[in-house]
Amino acid sequence: MALGLLGRETAARIAVGVAGLGLPVALFGAWQWVHASQPVTLHARMSEVGGWAPEVLRVEAGRPLELRLISDDVVHGFAIGQSQVSPIDLLPGQVVTTTLTFDAPGSYSYYCTRWCGPNHWRMRGVIEVTGPEVNTAAPSPPLYEVLGIDLDAPHPAAVVPQTRPSAARGAQLGLILPEDLTSRDAYASRSPAETWRALRAMPVTETLTDDQVWDLVAWIWRTQASEAALQQGAELFAQNCAACHGEGGSGDGVMASSVVAGTMGPVEATGPADFTDASRALGASPALLHGKISRGGMGTGMPYWGPILTEEEIWILTDYLWTFQFEE
């Protein structure tokens, strides 16, 4: 009888041990195994509580990198900078898996594509892709460096129009302008105010009013971008810039107050740039804007988009910004 009791007790202990102890040990083991092996788990958290974890991933070129993505708080998005791969939305607590393969060695940025909080743009991480063929050629310097533009210096416009310049009115004037004012290089390197001064000094514009000369500037600026490019620029702006600069470009986006309230440097007190302010906008050259977008504002809260957007996308965005000053 005693043995029988003991036997039943032992059986009961084994049953309870399996259920109450074995199961959690097995689960923990599974959890450990899953986290220690591919795919790598990448947690998305608001920047205020850590951003991406881990922030650096490593993989060999040509080898697939399997990722298990999960948001630990709000809706985030995952995308690789300068890549055509579609962004992946990460809903809170929901696991998404994806596989990336990088052909060439290098550093690739991944970033959040959803406005997840005031410091959304800080959600950046790096994938270090290693391999034997490392491209050691130095990248060509950006145009603002070639032109010697100080991105952080104020750039007020010496002259501003009385009415909003119109590209259509400029075109209607029917003037043939010299290429050293209308070429892409000329456009990129001069501010609208500088181009206006150059035009104003030309005999061909003697009979024109100041605002008509501004219309010519608007026309030159408008011819730099196709309709499709401006459409793409509008989309890029809405996706990446509008939260701070506002949908209308006047620096009053929903995140603008958090940028002003931050502690990121003395310039920041001015808040996000107001592209509708002629006295500031018309003093900046496209090369300067391109540099600002690419390098960032350095202490102003303006993110650096160099690793995220392609060179072409940054130029498209730059071209689009002038639509806040010049009408069709």
Next chain:
Amino acid sequence: MTRYELTRSPGVRRLLQSRWPQLTVQAVALAGLALVIASALLGTPVGNRNFAIVMVWIAWWAALMLVAVPLLGRTWCSICPLPLPGEWLQRGAVLGPRGRGFGLGLRWPKRLRNLWLQNGAFVLVALFSLPVLTQPRLTGLLLAGLVLLAIALSLVFERRAFCRYVCPVGGFIGLYAQAAPIEVRVRDATLCAAHATKTCYTGSEKGYGCPWQVYPGALNANTYCGVCMECLRTCPYDNVAVNLRPFGADLSEVKGRGLDETFKAVLLLGSGLAYSGVLLGAWSTARLAAANIGSIDWLVYAAGFLAFVLVLVPAFLLLALRAGLWLSGSRLDILRAVRAFSPALIPLGLSLWIAFSLSFLFPNISYIFPVMSDPLNLGWNLLGTAGLGWTPYGPALVPLLTVGVVLVGLAWTSRRISATAESLGGRAGLALPLLTAAFVMAAGALWLLVF
């Protein structure tokens, strides 16, 4: 009142006396608890995607409030996994009964042999409930902490001191179990009186003495009976029965409630109202404050919550009772009146908690399916339901059910108030203010939950 004895059937009696069925369910519950704590600590911190949050605070709580407590009383306590590790250590066995296990086996301090500690524990948990209900790590720590506390108390004190005197949920279940249509009672109390060894309390080779420190021979309410079936095993005369009975039999049959139990009824009634307002009502400011533990807002919320459940609601009911005494010209002692009328509040309180549970169950039940498929948020899809999105069920049905449940509770409480007034002499006016107070509270709950 009429009863139907379930254990009259030899098959049912054998099933309940056998330790294996109960142990099997306990083992499953323990495995569930282990999974819950593992997912709480290792899974996603996103509440609605975390297995622990969803399964404990949506699935378990709703099952407890909508089915287990109203229909089965304290039956949950007989399989609850929280005290099991401590109890097994204390006994030195999981199946038993065997020799003595570990622990000092001290008696619970006499001054604490009441519900005040549980009342305090409930209020404490209630104050921190919003973060606990939404943050998996806190839920995991709370549950693990309760298991450890139960182990500690089992190793120091005899029997289930944790369940009887500390567990915040236990006090809640115990109070409302009095309304359930099921009970464990002796068939013939005189047989118990004549039984010299009282094995139901002291234990025998067939089972343990009552873990809940209850003498079944004198059991007249479900409040402290954990439905563990030990007395069914140890009674040599098969004098213990499990009965089906009318709903709420304890409310009319038991006299002389302690102040602790009286206060519990009032506390839970007030808490049900407060929860409905803070967690489900339109007061987003209060909800944010309740979530922001340690902030000034939270301190204000905590002070408001405490003032409401500890002062305002008790004072409101006391005032109604005093008015009734004054109106009726009764010379009944106010404390005696409080004790007499408090059980009448139990149906209304239970109905508020059921209504509250209905209101959050239906909108949130769809969260259960994804977490069942991926309990540790590892990207699994065990049941093929991982990708199911949130779907609120029964948006039109919930208000109707809520109104129905609260009205049933109000009607039941009104009937108990009237019957109690009758039993206290039946003077005109005695019940009227309390009936009005019950109506006001029911209307308040409906306003918060439905309108």
